[in-house]
Amino acid sequence: MHDEPATETAAIETAGLSKSYGRVTVLKGIDLRVARGEVFALLGPNGAGKTTTVRILATLTRPDGGTARVAGHDVVADARRVRRVISLTGQYAAVDENQTGAENLRMMARLRRLSRPQARRRAAELLERFDLADAAGRRVATYSGGMRRRLDLACGLVTDPEVVFLDEPTTGLDPRSRQAMWRVVGELTATGVTVLLTTQYLEEADRLADRIALLDGGRVVAEGTAAELKDRVAAAQLTMVLTSTDAFEAALHALGDRVTQLDSARRSVAVATDGSAAHVRSLLDEIDPGRTAVESFAVREATLDDVFLTLTGTTKETAGV
Known part of the structure; x- marks a missing residue:
């Protein structure tokens, strides 16, 4: 690792940090900077x-591979100081x-x-x-x-x-x-x-x-x-409970990759919305034009759970919807 000077305000800095155990690669180039x-x-x-x-x-x-410094010290070259x-x-x-x-x-x-x-x-x-x-x-x-x-x-x-x-x-x-x-x-x-x-x-x-x-x-x-x-995912989430399995499957087909969370057992599906009445009404009309497919719905602000489920490889299927 190269012992380059750290910026004055950084407590932790990493660049391109990588680590493998055998054939399993755990870190694939981590860049972090913590003030x-x-x-x-x-x-x-x-x-x-x-x-x-x-x-x-x-x-x-x-x-x-890569470099990492803590309090200005290289974690390999200056391990004792770290x-x-x-x-x-x-x-x-x-x-x-x-x-x-x-x-x-x-x-x-x-x-x-x-x-x-x-x-x-x-x-x-x-x-x-x-x-x-x-x-x-x-x-x-x-x-x-x-x-x-x-x-x-x-x-x-x-x-x-x-x-x-x-x-x-x-x-x-x-x-x-x-x-x-x-x-x-x-x-x-x-x-x-x-x-x-x-x-x-x-x-x-x-x-x-x-x-x-x-x-x-x-x-x-x-x-x-x-x-x-949270803003990166959506300002809010619209969660809909469908009246039947057929209605649930039709909603999934209509929404496609816009689905953020779903629960098959409850026939519940969630989708991002900007939270405005106009957008919520538009989504409901899209999924339920005949006003018979949606049993109930709720709008809530986006949470870190939504961020986690949307941006990681975690399955959207969850019992928490």
Whole structure:
């Protein structure tokens, strides 16, 4: 990799990043640029390359081609420097269940070469910050999933990293624990930390991310703010429930590749619309000129789910329409 100077405002930069495992190509030339202090989300179906991208940026996996820099350091040539300025929280909490929360934090601080007094102070600060002070003396084996995730993230922050990688940090958490993690991410960026987030929860990306990159098949297929990505798909979605199987099949034939989502079991089909009464009326007249084929319809604003389903290779058949 070439050690070229990074632009002043970039926390993460990749160009042509590629990676294969045997005959399977996982990344096919990823170009990303994440500004300092930004929350940047990577979205995509399973196998799209999200975790591989994070592992390369965190120096855990060596790329086959392309370049990648984190906080100005090349992830191959300057791997040690990269590790000093990053934190990685994976999909599963990596904490010692036989130790208490406070012991985990003190151990991590000592591994990062803080003195014993410094380690104690830092552990106390993080326990308070992550709402774990009351459980500081309890073994982690007794913690809930959300508490373990917060502790895991706290362990990665003992030395105030510049860049934090969160690889599906709220997977499996209940709504209350997920909200708590969202609050923590907001607090991190308020202090100037850059966060790169991968998630399966589109609501999470919509709420947290300043910008989003959508991966599919090892490539970036779309990038922008949540609002920009939604506008790229459509301002709104018209969902129609048809009165019979024949009417449903006729609607699919009439709409063709304009269909964004469908549910055969419910005889439901969705199509993009600009949201105006004139366009909605035109679509209904096209599908149901005799006013007998459409049982009901609804118009709603486009969501990241629509972006995901429209721009990735995910099938349009879904039970969520």
